[in-house]
Amino acid sequence: MATNDHQAIGAWLASKSPDSVAGNLSSTQRSYRKEAERLLLWSILERKKALSSLAAEDAAAYQGFLVDPPPAWCGPRHHQRWSPMWRPLEGPLTPVALRQSLIILKSLFAFLMRQRYVMGSPFAAVALPPDPRRPLGSSRTLTFAQWDHIDTLLQDHADTEPGRRLRRGMRWLYATGLRVAEITSVRCEDLKQVAYKTADGTMASGWLLSVTGRGGRSREVPVPAELVEELGDELARHGFERQVGAISNQGVPVMARFDSALERPPGWSASGLYQAIKAFLAQAAARLEGVDAQQLRKASTHWLRHTHGSHALQGREGQTPVSIEVVQNNLGHVSIGTTSMYFTTDERKKAMRGFWGVPRSEAKKAVAPSEGNTGS
Incomplete structure (x- = not known):
């Protein structure tokens, strides 16, 4: 049973890959850890309270923080987590990244509630940004x-x-x-x-x-x-x-x-x-x-x-x-x-053109006599 927020987050991460070796997190676990630790830092440094004490108004404030974070919280991605130059964010989250962050945090608190570590989720009433559902890699694909x-x-x-x-x-x-x-x-x-x-x-x-x-x-x-x-x-x-x-x-x-x-x-x-x-x-x-x-x-x-x-x-x-x-x-x-x-x-x-065939209007153009060639 977790006795503090850090242990509770660790238990949640372990549940995402029960067979993983301690200290050897999967890419999914690292992504989840990033979101949880970012919230933990914010709750302590900005709200002056434990993560387990966050309320609905805190969750709404955190969403606004991710959209417009202070410059002191932002830095280049390449710094290691142990570096004094490391920062929790690179800049404001895009709508897609914000949606993913909130989904992960909702999952975190759902786990904590099942473990009876918290009584409710501050993110329960937070609405997710709309999912743009654009084609995968539509702007991140090489020709x-x-x-x-x-x-x-x-x-x-x-x-x-x-x-x-x-x-x-x-x-x-x-x-x-x-x-x-x-x-x-x-x-x-x-x-x-x-x-x-x-x-x-x-x-x-x-x-x-x-x-x-x-x-x-x-x-x-x-x-x-x-x-x-x-x-x-x-x-x-x-x-x-x-x-x-x-x-x-x-x-x-x-x-x-x-x-x-x-x-x-x-x-x-x-x-x-x-x-x-x-x-x-x-x-x-x-x-x-x-x-x-x-x-x-x-x-x-x-x-x-x-x-x-x-x-x-x-x-x-x-x-x-x-x-x-x-x-x-x-x-x-x-x-x-x-x-x-x-x-x-x-x-x-x-693909559908191949199934439907060439439209009649285009087919007629293809066989129409060219100008000056009206036949005998």
């Missing part, structure tokens, strides 16, 4: 041309261990649609080679990656053979078996840091991968102008996930789009409705 620009720069990137690791990270994220926390947690033994029948009936082999995603849900995601071969080359370069599935490679992370002095290479952290990709995208943006440059400066690791979903469903010119069921599995979406939000308006209209 095919932008990704090709990035991929070309990756190919010419420095041939060093960190450079090859960065190339591996970005290409795996784009090709698979995995979350950063997922790609940094998988190991060589999570890859397996499988045989399958192609469309023309011939047999071929490919690779599947076993992933444990949110909520402990497992799935298998296809991985291009080229990426697995590159991983094998990197393993061999550092004295490991080239065959990725070799027993001696068990425990080696796919995003291993081979520059470590340790006998077994540690995995690249999610934050380390994030920062490296942000820095590279800023360099890539410097070679572009206008909207393309602006997009790349804003882009992050999660943009690669959105881009995977959008590009797979669109299909490149001359290539067949990936079925929505396969993309749903790749991204680990529980609902296919979530995956369908990657379809843009243009894609929906083109």
Whole structure:
């Protein structure tokens, strides 16, 4: 039984992933901790009361605080939580972020009420901002041309261990649609080679990656053979078996840091991968102008996930789009409705045009005689 607010928050976080190791929080738990600790700091420093003593008027005031926080509460994202430069916020929350924050805090107090730590929830009467329900990644997706620009720069990137690791990270994220926390947690033994029948009936082999995603849900995601071969080359370069599935490679992370002095290479952290990709995208943006440059400066690791979903469903010119069921599995979406939000308006209209056929008015224009050619 929790005896103070900090312990109560800890119990709530533990309930979100009962099997997690102490101190090794999942990405979901870290997100929840951020919201809870932000409220805890605000209640103590701004309202001069315990989190468990907050009332409805405090919850309303906190919502206003998130929309317009004092400058002293804001700072750059990259500072670690233990740094004196760290701040709880980067700036005012967007409507989407505010909605998510309030949903999490409502969940926190619902848990505390079930544990009889508090008698009621101060957030019970707080209305959630409307959900815009815009297409996923509608403003956070790279175009095919932008990704090709990035991929070309990756190919010419420095041939060093960190450079090859960065190339591996970005290409795996784009090709698979995995979350950063997922790609940094998988190991060589999570890859397996499988045989399958192609469309023309011939047999071929490919690779599947076993992933444990949110909520402990497992799935298998296809991985291009080229990426697995590159991983094998990197393993061999550092004295490991080239065959990725070799027993001696068990425990080696796919995003291993081979520059470590340790006998077994540690995995690249999610934050380390994030920062490296942000820095590279800023360099890539410097070679572009206008909207393309602006997009790349804003882009992050999660943009690669959105881009995977959008590009797979669109299909490149001359290539067949990936079925929505396969993309749903790749991204680990529980609902296919979530995956369908990657379809843009243009894609929906083109798909239905194929079903409806060409309108009669356009068909008539297509066969109408051109001016000056009225026939005999």
